[in-house]
């Protein structure tokens with residue numbers, strides 16, 4: 001990611017550079033998360049954040065949504081949540097004897113689903129269907145969801161009681177799976193200073209930076225970013241390694257569910273958006289390798305032996321990345 005002002009680049013890139021700069025000033029040590037949020041928005045993707053409480057997950061998504069010309073909704077998942085609490089319901093209006101659809105919180109642009117793994121499977125599948133199809137069906141009528149439509153879901157890795165793990169097939173609908181670590185002491189101090197100065201200012205919401213026009217223009221420009229044969233092959237080698245192919249494929253002994261074609265499509269799209277943000281007209285292999293771990297980790301499932309020996313999905317992905325040649 002290039003945080004420098006892009007004076008000689010397209011005015012649309014400058015808008016997104018300003019967005020990244022603004023978010024970086026308000027989220028200490030979270031540049032990777034910020035970049036992935038922005039790429040998700042540019043690629044029509046969704047993002048799953050995993051991290052302990054208090055690591056600024058909610059803050060990141062709220063600040064991000066505030067800076068874009070979007071309507072924002074927040075859903076706190078609980079075990080008694082019903083699909084209709086998300087999609088909305090059809091109600092009968094006695095005064096004019098007709099049914100009327102009351103849209104639920106999914107009819108917004110940016111949706112924060114806190115603790116998605118607390119939602120029961122029916123709600124998860126309603127949500128994930130909306131994410132994949134960008135539409136929902138209530139009482140036989142299909143309703144288009146607004147565009148952009150970005151689901152940012154969070155889950156807490158510590159608690160397992162009363163939670164419903166997201167099945168692999170559903171995890172595949174997220175473009176990124178970002179694991180947030182704890183800040184170091186220096187970052188902690190900067191967070192403290194920032195929050196104390198915010199307390200004094202008492203005003204966090206900034207003006208909208210990214211308009212719908214900027215998003216449309218960005219999509220056109222990203223579509224023109226060239227992705228070479230060599231980079232396409234590199235993406236395929238990475239995904240194929242999760243299925244046992246090539247030198248990286250030896251790590252597939254740990255894998256029960258390999259990556260699907262959504263992984264390679266996601267990687268190509270995200271790498272294009274990353275190249276564009278950097279002001280380039282072509283994708284470099286490093287665009288792919290930088291994003292690869294956050295794209296593949298959520299999408300592959302380890303087998304029992306690997307899990308029992310304490311191997312993490314991310315470490316398997318990093319091994320694959322290490323052993324897969326760029327050209």
Ligand SMILES: Nc1ncnc2c1ncn2[C@@H]1O[C@H](COP(=O)(O)OP(=O)(O)OP(=O)(O)O)[C@@H](O)[C@H]1O
Nearest residue numbers: 026027028029052053054055056057058059060191
């Ligand atoms: N990296 C950071 N930069 C700026 N503020 C931070 C950072 N990390 C934590 N904070 C501050 O810590 C507090 C907790 O953040 P937030 O509520 O967003 O956490 P969360 O990850 O959503 O937690 P939970 O899982 O409990 O909902 C906020 O006041 C936030 O400003």
Ligand SMILES: [Mg+2]
Nearest residue numbers: 057058059114
């Ligand atoms: Mg939160």
